[in-house]
Amino acid sequence: NAGVTQTPKFRILKIGQSMTLQCTQDMNHNYMYWYRQDPGMGLKLIYYSVGAGITDKGEVPNGYNVSRSTTEDFPLRLELAAPSQTSVYFCASSTTWDRGRDTGELFFGEGSRLTVL
């Protein structure tokens, strides 16, 4: 019962470097999301996907890119790392749901802590 798996758990980057945060889910969920959480703040949506090949911007997409080639994987790419991208990143997934019946919950990974120096 892996659920949502994120790698790496920790990473330190230098300004201007690039990296990809990996996310995979084994629940066959249609929807996947990337959130970031800054200290003392709530989670903010970066990008989301409603299925393979379909992605869309969330509230804070600048500086990031995503792709969704399979149902299971939703990697998040930082092209030119900046100190403002120091944060904890959470990947999540959810299924198509019936608002009158289902909880509508998102299932979250454990997070990836990124520091840009």
Place this chain on the structure above:
Amino acid sequence: DQQVKQNSPSLSVQEGRISILNCDYTNSMFDYFLWYKKYPAEGPTFLISISSIKDKNEDGRFTVFLNKSAKHLSLHIVPSQPGDSAVYFCAASAVRGAQKLVFGQGTRLTINP
């Protein structure tokens, strides 16, 4: 502009008593609300949700109340237990299909023995 607000950064409650966490929202298009619990170094985990067609939803020790006219919801935990010590996030949704949740800043709940 913070559409979902949790105005209490922290709350301390004695074990066995009731914990009440509050959340306000400004977007009248929100029609579904969720509470998440988060321990350090872990991802948020779902607690309870409520649709705008209801004003109360209960699950064991957890009850969520929704006051649409006041754009306010609250989470009641009774009785509070030491394992309830965590950060609690309120979240809201307005979009059909993908659950694009908007989160509050969180309230750190500490249960004292």
